[in-house]
Amino acid sequence: MTEIVDESLMLQYAQGDGHAFTALYTRHKDSLYRYFLRQSATPELAEELYQNVWNKLIKARSTYQVSSKFTTWLYRIAHNELIDHYRRHSTENKVITLNVEDKETEVPNETEAGYLADLQQKNIDEQLHLSQQASHLRWCLKQLPRQQKEAFLLKHESGFTLNEIAKLVGESSEGVKSRIRYGITKLKHCLMHKMGKV
Amino acid sequence: MSDKFTDHDIVRLYREGATEKPSAELDAKIFALAKNPVETKSQIPLQSASPIKKPALYQTWYGQLSTAASLVLVTILYLHNSDSFNEPADNANEQATNQLMEIEATGLSSIKETEQPVNNSLQKGIKQKVSIKKRSQKQVSNIMADSTLPSASSDNETTQLNKVKSISQMMPEDALEVRTDFNKIDNLLATEQSEKARERLTELLQKYPQLKADLHARYMNLLK
Numbered sequence: 001m002t003e004i005v006d007e008s009l010m011l012q013y014a015q016g017d018g019h020a021f022t023a024l025y026t027r028h029k030d031s032l033y034r035y036f037l038r039q040s041a042t043p044e045l046a047e048e049l050y051q052n053v054w055n056k057l058i059k060a061r062s063t064y065q066v067s068s069k070f071t072t073w074l075y076r077i078a079h080n081e082l083i084d085h086y087r088r089h090s091t092e093n094k095v096i097t098l099n100v101e102d103k104e105t106e107v108p109n110e111t112e113a114g115y116l117a118d119l120q121q122k123n124i125d126e127q128l129h130l131s132q133q134a135s136h137l138r139w140c141l142k143q144l145p146r147q148q149k150e151a152f153l154l155k156h157e158s159g160f161t162l163n164e165i166a167k168l169v170g171e172s173s174e175g176v177k178s179r180i181r182y183g184i185t186k187l188k189h190c191l192m193h194k195m196g197k198v
Numbered sequence: 199m200s201d202k203f204t205d206h207d208i209v210r211l212y213r214e215g216a217t218e219k220p221s222a223e224l225d226a227k228i229f230a231l232a233k234n235p236v237e238t239k240s241q242i243p244l245q246s247a248s249p250i251k252k253p254a255l256y257q258t259w260y261g262q263l264s265t266a267a268s269l270v271l272v273t274i275l276y277l278h279n280s281d282s283f284n285e286p287a288d289n290a291n292e293q294a295t296n297q298l299m300e301i302e303a304t305g306l307s308s309i310k311e312t313e314q315p316v317n318n319s320l321q322k323g324i325k326q327k328v329s330i331k332k333r334s335q336k337q338v339s340n341i342m343a344d345s346t347l348p349s350a351s352s353d354n355e356t357t358q359l360n361k362v363k364s365i366s367q368m369m370p371e372d373a374l375e376v377r378t379d380f381n382k383i384d385n386l387l388a389t390e391q392s393e394k395a396r397e398r399l400t401e402l403l404q405k406y407p408q409l410k411a412d413l414h415a416r417y418m419n420l421l422k
Contacts, residue, residue, distance in 0.1 A: 013232075021232045025225075033220040047224055054228045134215030137208070156209050157216060188203045191211075 006070030014061045025054070028071065031158045032078060038141055038153055039082060049085060053078045068167075075158060076168050079150070086146070133191065140190035148183035151176050293370065300378055368406075376406060387420070396420050 004020075006027070012020035033050050040046035056077050064073075141149060147169075154160045154168065162180075166173040203211075255261035368376065379402045386395035399417055403410055 018233050022229065025228065025232070029225065030219050034216055034218055037218055047220070050220060051224065051228060055231060058232050130211075130214070133211055137211050138215060141212070156212060184205050184208055187208050191203055191208070 007066045010061070010064055010070050011066070014064050021058075024070075028074060032074065034157055035075070035078060035153050036082070038138075038157070039146070039149060040085075045085075049078075049081050053081050056081070069164070071158070071160070072164055072168055075154065075160070079168060082150075133195065136191055136194040137187065140187050140194065143190060144183050144186055148179045148186070151179040152183045152187075155180055297374060300374065372406070376402065376409065383417070383420075387416075392420065 006024060009020040009024045013024065032053065036046040036049045037043060040049060057074065150169065151165055154165045162173040162176050165176045379398060383395045383398050386398065399420060
């Protein structure tokens with residue numbers, strides 16, 4: 001079965017087709033939600049920003065034109081929303097991040113519990129080990145500089161190419177490549193440190 | 199997993215742990231917004247407008263600052279230019295004072311008669327201080343010239359009116375001189391020194407021939 005491309009769905013939605021929006025939303029909601037969740041101080045804030053992005057998309061539906069990929073357009077709105085938020089709450093954000101760091105190192109949350117359930121077949125030691133690693137990785141990701149974190153997420157969470165990311169954030173693709181490389185290196189070091197392997 | 203992580207390990211580990219999803223409530227909220235965008239449009243301005251109330255200009259620091267700056271500027275400009283505002287009025291007063299001194303210098307009996315008009319002229323000069331901008335220098339001098347006319351007798355009134363017609367067209371300094379001469383001639387006539395009065399009038403008419411045009415009959419008779 002051939003999937004209708006995002007751009008066509010968006011044009012259909014612009015003409016009043018509600019089902020087209022449902023299809024679009026279902027395709028992109030999870031990665032977009034995690035994009036905000038990883039870069040926000042609290043899940044509540046992530047939800048607020050996430051909702052704002054869809055809200056803007058809904059309002060802009062009548063003016064939508066297929067000049068680039070739908071996902072590029074969607075994540076550009078998301079990127080701008082995030083930047084606006086950082087500008088508005090630059091000092092507040094630092095304080096909240098510190099608090100969240102402490103929470104994250106303690107106990108896995110509800111979603112992590114679901115993640116644990118998927119690993120029931122593996123032996124318990126390995127499950128614990130993996131879940132601990134994933135938890136540590138999330139913590140380490142939170143510690144990355146904002147640009148490196150965003151570049152990593154756009155590449156490995158949302159599946160953009162380097163060129164697309166460069167276009168989206170207004171940087172050169174070489175710059176984006178460096179950000180991702182530095183980001184992954186820092187994640188490795190951080191993870192090693194957390195796991196006590198250094 | 200080995201002791202050292204590779205790029206692939208990091209990405210795989212991230213993807214295995216990335217299972218978070220938006221809540222069903224959030225999904226429902228967004229679907230509702232998408233289905234009924236008209237309501238959204240009307241709700242958004244209300245939400246954004248209510249918490250932020252724009253203060254009046256005078257309540258803001260920039261409004262108050264600009265008002266204060268404007269007042270300071272106007273005050274400085276006024277103080278800086280106050281000399282030029284007062285200058286014409288001072289001139290008018292000065293002229294009136296000069297005329298008074300001139301008349302006093304004549305030392306004649308008509309002084310008493312001229313006192314009142316001179317005082318009037320001084321008062322007018324003071325009044326002109328207030329509204330001097332609107333008056334031209336010529337108007338000021340005319341007014342001053344008119345107010346210095348002696349108004350002793352009804353017989354003289356027509357003479358003075360005749361004087362005004364031609365004198366008012368003269369320069370202020372000349373007009374003053376002519377008036378003084380006419381006063382002297384009047385005084386000479388009053389003391390029955392007709393010869394001296396004729397000489398004086400002849401000299402005056404030689405100096406200012408334009409006065410002949412509207413000279414009063416009394417002076418014309420004197421010349422004959």
